[in-house]
Amino acid sequence: MTTSTQLLDRAGRAPLADHHRSLGGRAAAALATPGGAVYVLVLLLLVATIAANPNFGDPGVVIRFLGRTAPIAIAAIGQYYVIVSGEFDLSMGAVVAAQVVMAGNLIGQDDSRILPVMVLMLAVGVLIGVLNGLGTTLLGVPSFIVTLGMMLALGGLVDHLTGGAATGNPADTFREIGRGGIQDVPVVDVIPYPLLILLVLGALASWSMRRPFGRSLVAAGDNADAARVSGSSLWWLKTRAFIISSLSATVAGILLVGYAGVHPSVGQGYEFTAITAVVLGGVLLGGGRGWVLSAAAGAVALELLFVLLTALGVESTWRATVQGLIIIAAVAVAGRAWQRGRRPRRTSPSSRHLTHHQPTPGTTTGDN
Amino acid sequence: MRTPLRSRSLRGAVASVAALAVLAACSTDESIDDPAPQAGEESASETEESGGGEEWFVQADFDEQDEQRSATFEGDPEQPWLQYIDGEMTDTADYTSNKAQKVCFANASISNPWRQTGWITMNQQLKVLQDEGVISEMETRDAQDDDNTQIADIDYFISEGNCDVFVISPNSTAAMTPAVERACETGKPVIVFDRGVETDCYTTFIHPIGGYAWGIDTANFLVENLEEGDKVVALRILPGVDVLETRWGAAKKIFEENGIEAVDYFTGADPTKIKGIITDELTKGDVAGVWMDAGDGAVAAIEAFEDQGVDYPVMTGEDEMSFLRKWEETGLTGLAPVYSNFQWRTPLLAVQKIVAGEEVPKEWVLPQTPITEDERADFLEANEGMPDGHYAKFGGEDLPGYPQVWQERQIP
Amino acid sequence: MSTLLRRGTPLTSTGIVLVLLVLSLVVGFVLTAVEGRNFLSSGNISALLTGISILGFIAIGQTLVILVGSLDLSVPYVVSLVSVLAAGTMAGEDGNVLPAVLLALAVAAAIGLVNGAIVAYLGVHGFIATLGTGLVISGYLATNYQGSHGSAPRSFRLVGATQVGPVPVSTLILLGCAVLVVLMLRRTRTGHHLYAVGGNREVARLSGIRTSVPVLVAHTLSSVLAALAGLLLLARLSVGSPTIGSQGDYDLMSIAAVVLGGTVLAGGKGNVVGTLAGVAIFSVLDNVMGVMGVSAFLQDVVRGLVIVVAVAVYARREIDRRPARFERPTGLDAALQEAK
Structure with missing residues (x-):
């Protein structure tokens, strides 16, 4: 509970720096944007979940929930960088699976191997990001295809090298990162490490999007010409986005090994979940619009939706249907919000070739 | 959903309706298509399974399998992969041969640890039979969990594979039936295992109780x-x-x-x-x-x-x-319930029996006994050093390469 | 290869894809011969063409959707739904074939219309819209079908089993549909509008095109073509299967085939012939790997690499030929220049 309010405050404040309206007016304006609307969605889902299952109102339960949402939220943050620059990263699930299996097979029960293997995992993450980035920029292959190819190749390679099955879970010390937390905290009982990692990475991400790097990235997603004129080298800009994306998948993998253990199906479908989360967070597919923390909030909303479906006892077979309907509805509503936040015109927000590049204050700065 | 009403858009709509109509026509071709039998290959079966049984649960199958849980199995309990419930046997005298056989294996997939474990065991069993001169080679096609691919795989084997024996692990039951029937029409022995098919043209169908x-x-x-x-x-x-x-x-x-x-x-x-x-x-x-x-x-x-x-x-x-x-x-x-992984050995051992002219069970029901708490320690000890994704009742302890091949998950 | 591409008149991207296809056929022929098999035997040709048929229908539809600037991720579920609906309606009776086919096409067209409407009127990106409708359908399938369902009568199964020489009837139907779609794209106003809206929606709108119509048409045709794939699968399987669409990974593979065929993922440029060549390249690849006995895991590695490398062959050239709004300084030279 506390954390989601924190997120809300930060997101609500940041884009409003240039405004001169009252605090309430500014907050309302921010919430009417897709990047703001997702926090309303999170709140609505939270209230509905607590109504359906009062036990979920317990702060300890909420904080544990946020802890387990951290991996997908981190993945969504990584995916945000790629999407806001106008690309896709479909290799995320395969990267998570590869890292999970690597941790299981290389660390084993030997504590002394934790650090070296983690360094290796991060290096592999960077390498995959570089390959995705260079494939997209230097070879000029659409990122959808490059990362799809990466997904197939990496998945097959990991299966081939390991014979499909991982040896077993790695040492418990390593798994603590994803499974443990600071114990005996008043009110919430425990603060899971994954949540702390998410907060740190969220802060870093928020900071990076205010830096020239972040601004250029958004500009590149909005219009490649504009970015070029501003002097940023596009290939390195986008490659960095891909590196961040696969590094975030690596971190998600490290947390998931701890949380759930090693299995080749960990990370399955992560790319679609992350992209959905980012879009729920009001980020425009095709690039150029959206806030990074809203992407993380989109992940929280998505996970809350699953919890709500369980709380309501929705029949297992119908869960996918409800999920699909809510995603379409939420994104459609958010799309309306973009249109209202912008000058009144008949452009559909899904258009990739918007002719005006001047971001309307309070909606599109991407500096959150 | 709004419908475009203006005249300008109406033309677009008409065009699209026209396009749809043509497409529909092109598919109607499909349905009325009843060509003279110049057909190279077609499913000869006229068996029509119950058209869309709404009730999935089949009480008769439930009762049968309930009984089989306590049935007596023929054969050596030390070799459960060769045990079977007494029943109809297939006479294989016609298949007797001294020549090493070429086996064609249409596999559903190796996409989960259970199938991977079985696949490793099967390949080690293959080595034994190759050394004994029973099998010359095994050509395998992996359908990667796709019915359509597996149908194509089986058809390819029939026309191009030069196969002496077909081994098929169907991806799904009803969909694979016509293809298995086509394999049967070649007159070669057809061995089906794991999931079944809705025909009994096979030589033997090997599976645990179910x-x-x-x-x-x-x-x-x-x-x-x-x-x-x-x-x-x-x-x-x-x-x-x-x-x-x-x-x-x-x-x-x-x-x-x-x-x-x-x-x-x-x-x-x-x-x-x-x-x-x-x-x-x-x-x-x-x-x-x-x-x-x-x-x-x-x-x-x-x-x-x-x-x-x-x-x-x-x-x-x-x-x-x-x-x-x-x-x-x-x-x-x-x-720990068991879906007997050792069944992956049985198809190749069945090949050995068939070419030797020994009769084999028409439906070869293998034992399927859960591991209880009392037996757990034995299985843990026997499989020490195996990875987490390994299955305790894999039944390959007497095969070459044990235990390294299974420990290192050497997928061929 | 590279000299071939550099010399002489500039090849269109479709030209390059066709060259790639010929190349893959030659490589396939050689590798198959090394294994002691005949690539051109009627059995193998029939296997190759069968491999093309199903993905072919879906990829043609996907081409239309991508041309108009959208995506269709719901195709696997449409395929599955059509397969069980048609099988259930046919219930093994010859007389039910026509109603079943019409029902299947009508349901698919309705789904496509909904997809198109969500994209065109609600302003939801095709990726999310069709991901969502796909989930909706998958829930319906999971609730109502626990396994294979219904059955196709013999007359209908012949469609999947009949061949003219080594050419399956299904391939002929595919080619027929391809010709119709090509005519639609080249000869009808809707076809031209489809390109226009995909190329630049705003310009298309300003020049008086009602932009929603091509989007609706493309999505509807995509679903209908997926339905044809579902019907063909039903003819081959003889029963409906609620998972058959997901089994084939038709969503991502069809998109890959479309892009491999030279259609620009952002829309507005591309054609059906290239797409069919892309599908054919996949089919040859699968065929050759099957003959060589490449393990299932390594097959995925090869597929992944081939997709990227094949697209890369012409992707750089395409950059120079794109109109200004698509231009991206993604060439090595441009990149190095900027890096300084």
Whole structure:
């Protein structure tokens, strides 16, 4: 509970720096944007979940929930960088699976191997990001295809090298990162490490999007010409986005090994979940619009939706249907919000070739 | 949904309707297509299975498998992969041959640990039979879990494979029936194993007792160890796969009859989802039991109870090493149902019998006995050093390469 | 290869894809011969063409959707739904074939219309819209179908089993549909509008095109073509299967085939012939790997690499030929220049 309010405050404040309206007016304006609307969605889902299952109102339960949402939220943050620059990263699930299996097979029960293997995992993450980035920029292959190819190749390679099955879970010390937390905290009982990692990475991400790097990235997603004129080298800009994306998948993998253990199906479908989360967070597919923390909030909303479906006892077979309907509805509503936040015109927000590049204050700065 | 009404857009609409109409026509061609039999190959079968049985659960199959659980198996209990329930036998005198056979194997997939373990075992068995001069080579096509690919694989074998024997592990039951019938029409021996087909043209169909038996064993165990009104969370991998649906169908029926409240979820065998589901259910209320339609990810379910700080449930997993190990470590009340992995040896041993002219069971039902708590220690000891994704009843202890090949997961 | 591409008149991207296809056929022929098999035997040709048929229908539809600037991720579920609906309606009776086919096409067209409407009127990106409708359908399938369902009568199964020489009837139907779609794209106003809206929606709108119509048409045709694939699968399987669409990974593979065929993922440029060549390249690849006995895991590695490398062959050239709004300084030279 506390954390989601924190997120809300930060997101609500940041884009409003240039405004001169009252605090309430500014907050309302921010919430009417897709990047703001997702926090309303999170709140609505939270209230509905607590109504359906009062036990979920317990702060300890909420904080544990946020802890387990951290991996997908981190993945969504990584995916945000790629999407806001106008690309896709479909290799995320395969990267998570590869890292999970690597941790299981290389660390084993030997504590002394934790650090070296983690360094290796991060290096592999960077390498995959570089390959995705260079494939997209230097070879000029659409990122959808490059990362799809990466997904197939990496998945097959990991299966081939390991014979499909991982040896077993790695040492418990390593798994603590994803499974443990600071114990005996008043009110919430425990603060899971994954949540702390998410907060740190969220802060870093928020900071990076205010830096020239972040601004250029958004500009590149909005219009490649504009970015070029501003002097940023596009290939390195986008490659960095891909590196961040696969590094975030690596971190998600490290947390998931701890949380759930090693299995080749960990990370399955992560790319679609992350992209959905980012879009729920009001980020425009095709690039150029959206806030990074809203992407993380989109992940929280998505996970809350699953919890709500369980709380309501929705029949297992119908869960996918409800999920699909809510995603379409939420994104459609958010799309309306973009249109209202912008000058009144008949452009559909899904258009990739918007002719005006001047971001309307309070909606599109991407500096959150 | 608004419909364009203006005249300008009307033309577009007309154009699209026209395009649709043409497409529809082009598909109608399909339906009225009843060409003269210049057909190179067609399914000769006229067997029409029940047109869309709304009731998935088949009581007769349930009863049969319930009985088979306590049936007497012929053969040496030390070699369960050669045991069978007494019944109709296929005469194989016509297939007798001294020549080393070329086996063509149409495999559904090796996409999960159970199939990977079996695939390794099968290849080690192949080495033995190659050394003995029974089999010259085995050509394998992997359908990667796709019915359509497997049909193409079988057709390819028939026309191009130069096969002496067909071994088929069907991806799904009804869909593979016509292709298996085409393989039978070649007059060569056809060995079907694991999932079945809806024809009996095969030489032998090898399988453990089946999904209903799995459901009965596991649900009975939970019912015995739980009180009426207790809640069981059922973790299922995915919908629409018949072999998994029968496991759940049987278990669900028994839960309902005994007043056990069961809620089911689809997990895709992803431990992350499993842990989230259990955690949410524990937030809702007590969970007394966990039922799984396959043991993949069982450990995550148990850890969810640990992390919530509540008592372990009564649980059924599978004979996968990860579950057996966690089961022992936690001391929970559990049962490891088995979908006998050693069946992957049987098809090639059947080839040996067939070319030797020995009769083989028409339907070769292999034993399928769950591992109980008393037997657990033996299986843990016997499989020490095996990876978590290994299956305890893999039955390859007497094959070459044991145990390294299984430990290192050397997939051919 | 590279000299071939550099010299002489500039090849269109379709030209390059066709060259790639010929190349893959030659490589396939050689590798198959090394294994002691005949690539051109009627059995193998029939296997190749059968491999093309199903993905072919879906990829043609996907081409239309991509041309108009959208995506269709719901195709696997449409395929599955059509397969069980048609099988259930046919219930093994010859007389039911026509109603079943019409029902299947009508349901698919309705789904496509909904997809198109969500994209065109609600402003939801095709990726999310069709991901969502796909989930909706998958829930319906999971609730109502626990396994294979219904059955196709013999007359209908012949469609999947009949061949003219080594050419399956299904391939002929595919070619027929391809010709119709090509005519639609080249000869009708809707076809031209489809390109226009995909190329630049705003410009298209300003020039008086009602932009929603091509989007609706493309999505509807995509679903209808997926339905044809579902019907063909039903003819081959003889029963409906609620998972058959997901089994084939038709969503991502069809998109890959479309891009491999030279259609620009952002829309507005591309054609059906290239797409069919892309599908054919996949089919040859699968065929050759099957003959060589490449393990299932390594097959995925090869597929992944081939997709990227094949697209890369012409992707750089395409950059120079794109109109200004698509231009991206993604060439090595441009990149190095900027890096300084």
